[in-house]
Amino acid sequence: xxxxxxxxxxxxxxxxxxxxxxxxxxxxxxxxxxxxxxxxxxxxxxxxxxxxxxxxxxxxxxxxxxxxxxxxxxxxxxxxxxxxxxxxxxxxxxxxxxxxxxxxxxxxxxxxxxxxxxxxxxxxxxxxxxxxx
Numbered sequence: 043x044x045x046x047x048x049x050x051x052x053x054x055x056x057x058x059x060x061x062x063x064x065x066x067x068x069x070x071x072x073x074x075x076x077x078x079x080x081x082x083x084x085x086x087x088x089x090x091x092x093x094x095x096x097x098x099x100x101x102x103x104x105x106x107x108x109x110x111x112x113x114x115x116x117x118x119x120x121x122x123x124x125x126x127x128x129x130x131x132x133x134x135x136x137x138x139x140x141x142x143x144x145x146x147x148x149x150x151x152x153x154x155x156x157x158x159x160x161x162x163x164x165x166x167x168x169x170x171x172x173x174x175x
Contacts (some may be wrong), residue, residue, distance in 0.1 A: 125140070
């Protein structure tokens with residue numbers, strides 16, 4: 043795809059696994075709200091643990107990457123969200139996120155420093171200039 047950049051439609055992108063799902067244009071706004079709500083109700087701490095090594099992979103060695111992922115897996119498997127997920131599975135119900143939702147000034151400042159560090163390393167960020175974090 044990089045060397046022969048052919049244009050393809052959304053259904054093809056879905057078939058290739060480049061997108062999770064495709065919705066009709068008229069349903070787009072409704073689906074964005076549904077997905078946003080789902081993400082906001084989910085385990086934000088676990089989401090961050092998944093994103094961190096993904097971004098770091100651009101600037102770390104393979105060995106360091108594996109070590110970081112191992113540490114994240116240990117941390118996540120001992121956390122409240124993991125315990126809640128197992129309990130919810132056994133009880134056949136939806137899990138309720140238990141993880142930290144710390145949005146203190148210190149947490150936001152750390153997120154901004156990480157963002158700035160990644161930006162300085164010329165890493166593509168998932169948010170645009172002037173938005174969170």
